[in-house]
Each structure stands twice: as structure tokens, then as C-alpha cells.
Amino acid sequence: MFNISPFLLGLVCDDCGRVFTPGPALLTCPSCGGLLDAGYDLEAIRKSLDLNVLLRRKADVWRWKEFLPLADEADMVRIGSGGSPLIACRQLADWVGVRELWVKYEGMQPTASLKDRSFAVAVSTAKLLGVRQAITYSSGNAAISLAAHASHAGMAGLILVNAWADAAKLGVLNQFAWPIVKIDWTDFAEVESLLSRAVEELGLYSFVNFQNPWRHEAYQTYAFENWLDLGHRTPDHEIHPIGTGGGIFGSWKGWKALRSIGLVSRLPRMHGTQPAVAAAVATAFDAGRSAATPEGNPRDTIAEAIANNIPLGQGRRPLKVAYDSGGTIQAIPEPAIMPALYKLAEEGICAEPAGSTTVAAAKQMAERGIISSQDTVVCTVTASGYKQPYAAAPRPMPVIRPAIGELKKIMERYDQ
Numbered sequence: 001m002f003n004i005s006p007f008l009l010g011l012v013c014d015d016c017g018r019v020f021t022p023g024p025a026l027l028t029c030p031s032c033g034g035l036l037d038a039g040y041d042l043e044a045i046r047k048s049l050d051l052n053v054l055l056r057r058k059a060d061v062w063r064w065k066e067f068l069p070l071a072d073e074a075d076m077v078r079i080g081s082g083g084s085p086l087i088a089c090r091q092l093a094d095w096v097g098v099r100e101l102w103v104k105y106e107g108m109q110p111t112a113s114l115k116d117r118s119f120a121v122a123v124s125t126a127k128l129l130g131v132r133q134a135i136t137y138s139s140g141n142a143a144i145s146l147a148a149h150a151s152h153a154g155m156a157g158l159i160l161v162n163a164w165a166d167a168a169k170l171g172v173l174n175q176f177a178w179p180i181v182k183i184d185w186t187d188f189a190e191v192e193s194l195l196s197r198a199v200e201e202l203g204l205y206s207f208v209n210f211q212n213p214w215r216h217e218a219y220q221t222y223a224f225e226n227w228l229d230l231g232h233r234t235p236d237h238e239i240h241p242i243g244t245g246g247g248i249f250g251s252w253k254g255w256k257a258l259r260s261i262g263l264v265s266r267l268p269r270m271h272g273t274q275p276a277v278a279a280a281v282a283t284a285f286d287a288g289r290s291a292a293t294p295e296g297n298p299r300d301t302i303a304e305a306i307a308n309n310i311p312l313g314q315g316r317r318p319l320k321v322a323y324d325s326g327g328t329i330q331a332i333p334e335p336a337i338m339p340a341l342y343k344l345a346e347e348g349i350c351a352e353p354a355g356s357t358t359v360a361a362a363k364q365m366a367e368r369g370i371i372s373s374q375d376t377v378v379c380t381v382t383a384s385g386y387k388q389p390y391a392a393a394p395r396p397m398p399v400i401r402p403a404i405g406e407l408k409k410i411m412e413r414y415d416q
């Protein structure tokens with residue numbers, strides 16, 4: 001047996017409720033195929049947690065180790081993941097029409113996306129379980145993050161990416177000595193099936209969010225960090241982009257844990273965003289359904305990091321969070337995505353298009369009366385603009401000789 005956290009009770013199946021002991025081959029429920037989620041003895045955590053001790057620790061994901069699967073610091077992969085800034089945005093608050101708008105900026109992570117938070121914990125746990133060979137599918141961000149964390153841990157693996165993945169992301173992947181295979185797919189169910197067979201027939205350990213029971217664990221730290229950085233307050237609304245829904249699902253789990261240990265009495269309303277051209281989860285939410293059905297073409301949106309026609313698990317987890325928290329799932333029209341990105345740039349925040357959908361969603365929800373002018377809103381910007389650097393429309397950049405006369409002519413043009 002490995003050196004598991006003393007607070008970890010086991011992996012609990014979403015569907016049949018059975019509890020399993022973690023192991024190197026355990027991904028989804030062996031009994032019914034349902035998704036697994038780590039359960040903790042929150043009462044024991046409540047009794048033993050000393051906030052002053054916690055605050056003296058390094059401010060990465062492991063600061064919150066009591067709520068994570070590992071106990072021994074020697075087992076923790078640590079390349080700086082977690083602890084991203086929560087940025088107060090006065091201009092965005094005015095634009096949206098709310099009292100406070102904060103951006104949780106994940107562009108500051110080691111490989112510049114939220115996935116680092118997730119893989120720090122998932123890779124550490126897998127390594128302790130004895131996993132040697134990894135596989136993941138990704139639009140690009142998760143692939144880079146897995147390669148970084150697993151390489152640090154000395155784990156080998158294979159990466160599957162979308163055939164149309166952004167050239168910037170593929171370029172960064174070239175830095176890692178991992179095999180990369182591009183997958184040309186039309187229905188995400190085909191990718192799910194391929195991954196399942198790779199696990200069964202090639203003995204690879206899947207790091208795909210939700211199929212892997214540890215990937216969403218670290219997203220609990222969104223709740224912990226936001227609570228801390230807001231001065232021990234709960235925001236009225238927390239907004240997350242939904243690819244598979246790991247961020248919104250994990251953060252909601254974190255907020256509920258904070259309530260269980262008595263640090264908050266109130267929970268935020270949790271909202272998810274999807275591009276309207278591929279918004280299976282938003283459609284299911286509007287219809288009051290608990291599971292999504294395939295819809296749209298993921299290649300039609302600029303928000304490529306969250307583009308799919310149906311998320312793994314049919315979107316059941318993000319849907320449940322939206323219903324349980326009194327939140328919503330917002331479909332963001334394509335023409336609203338880049339204006340939100342430019343608004344973030346006015347605040348000095350360099351976002352990838354998928355991340356800017358949360359700000360577009362805040363604006364949309366304020367206009368629809370879901371968010372009120374007195375509310376405090378946290379928008380999760382999930383990755384840096386360097387992830388998709390050519391998303392912004394090109395602008396004229398005149399070339400001149402280094403002569404003041406030429407520069408004056410240019411300035412006259414701008415003054416008009």
C-alpha cells in the first residue's frame with residue numbers, strides 16, 4: 001500500500017456509490033463504469049486543520065494538502081503549480097455592471113494554463129500508485145502540462161492531440177521527448193473509445209479529466225485560494241469555462257469542503273461557459289436535463305481549448321454543479337468571445353479565447369438579470385494569451401527608419 005493521505009477515505013462512484021481503494025489500474029468504476037471521486041474525512045480535517053500553519057506554507061496547490069490525496073511532501077511533484085493571482089478588475093466591473101469583478105488568472109501557471117494545478121496532483125498520485133506509462137488526449141494545454149509534470153516525475157507517456165491543434169501549442173510540445181499523435185475526429189465518443197482501448201490493450205494509464213479520478217482534485221484549490229484572496233469571503237458568482245467541466249466540478253467540491261469544516265456558511269452560484277457553436281451542456285441545462293447529447297462542430301469556435309461536441313461523462317458533472325449551486329451554463333455567441341478578450345487586455349490580462357468566455361458570460365448574465373449590480377463575481381481565465389497568440393486580429397504595424405520625422409508623421413495619423 002502506498003503512503004496515502006490519512007484523510008482519504010477512498011474513491012466513490014458517482015452512479016452506484018460503491019467505494020474503492022485507489023490502485024494503479026483503477027480509473028472508472030469497475031462495477032458500473034461510473035466516474036470516481038475521492039472522498040475525505042472532512043470532520044477529521046476540521047479538527048486537525050490549523051489555518052495559521054497552513055498560511056505559512058508555500059502558496060502552491062500543496063498548501064492545501066489536507067484536501068488532496070497525498071500526505072508525504074517527498075511524493076509531491078512541485079514545479080510551481082497553483083497559487084495564481086486573483087486580480088481586482090475595476091474597468092471590467094464597470095463594463096459588466098457589477099460591484100466587484102475579479103479574475104482568477106491561470107496564465108501564471110508553469111505551463112501557462114489551469115491544467116498545471118490538475119496535473120501536479122494527478123501525476124504525483126499516479127506515481128505513488130506505481131503508474132509508469134501515461135496517455136492523455138488534449139486540445140494542447142493538458143498535453144503540455146502532463147508532459148511537464150510527468151517528465152519532472154520521471155514518468156513516460158504518449159500524447160494525443162486534436163489534428164487541428166494550435167501551432168503554438170504543438171510548438172511547445174516539441175520541447176518534450178514524448179511521442180505525439182494527432183487525432184482527426186468528428187465525434188468525441190470516438191476519442192473516448194480509443195482511449196479506453198489504449199488503457200485496456202496497451203496498459204497505459206489515462207490522464208483524461210474525469211476518466212482519471214485524480215485530475216479534478218486540485219481544482220478544489222480554486223475555492224480555497226479565492227476564499228483566502230477575497231479576505232475570507234464567498235463570491236456571489238464563480239464562472240468557469242467548460243471543456244469537460246473539471247474546473248467547475250472541482251471548485252464546487254472545494255467550496256462544499258470549506259462549508260463542511262466551518263470556514264464559510266454561504267456557497268457561490270457556479271456558472272459554466274461553452275461556445276454557442278458547440279454548446280451541448282448549455283443546451284441540456286436550458287432543457288433541464290441531467291446529461292448532454294452531442295451537438296455542434298468543435299472546429300467552428302475560436303475558443304478551441306473548450307471545444308467539443310459532447311464532454312466526457314455527457315456533461316453530467318458540470319450540469320449537477322450548475323443545478324445544485326443555483327448557477328447556469330452559458331452559451332457564448334462567437335462574436336462575443338474576442339471583445340471580452342480585448343476587454344481583459346485593457347486590464348493588462350493576457351487571455352486565451354476560451355478563458356475570455358467567462359468575462360463574456362458575466363456581461364451576458366448581467367444583461368439577463370442573473371447577476372445583479374451589487375454582486376461580486378469571479379471569472380476564471382484559464383490560460384495565457386500566449387497559448388493561442390494569433391487569435392487577435394492583426395493590426396497595422398508601420399515600419400519606419402529610425403528618424404524622428406517619420407515618427408512624427410505616424411503620430412499625426414494617430415492624433416486625428
Ligand SMILES: [Zn+2]
Binds near residue numbers: 014033034
Ligand atoms: Zn459504480
